[in-house]
Amino acid sequence: MPTPVRVTTAVSTVLAAFLEDPEADRYGLDLMRASGHPSGTLYPILLRLQKAGWVQTHWEEIDPAVAGRPARRYYRLTPDGLIQARTELAALQAQLSRALGGQTKAQTA
Known part of the structure; x- marks a missing residue:
């Protein structure tokens, strides 16, 4: 059974990097540059995404x-x-x- 993924800010930047070209194979250094995360942050995220069935590797x-x-x-x-x-x-x-819209309305009131 796939593991659920908690989409944090760090995870969202990795997902955004993948979505830049969803058909492309990406390697670690490439993803570190695209996401801005060091290896110690990136690789645990990739492992979680792999366990969830969101990412495949070869x-x-x-x-x-x-x-x-x-x-x-x-x-x-x-x-x-x-x-x-x-x-x-x-x-x-x-x-x-929604959050930014709420702040804007509150600030103008």
């Missing part, structure tokens, strides 16, 4: 000696993860809009 098939670097582990949203990411970010956007 290892790059290269010869590290020839490539001159280790193989990369790639991450991509699953079809369900794509739906969930869009839904959660839309809900967050609506919540922020």
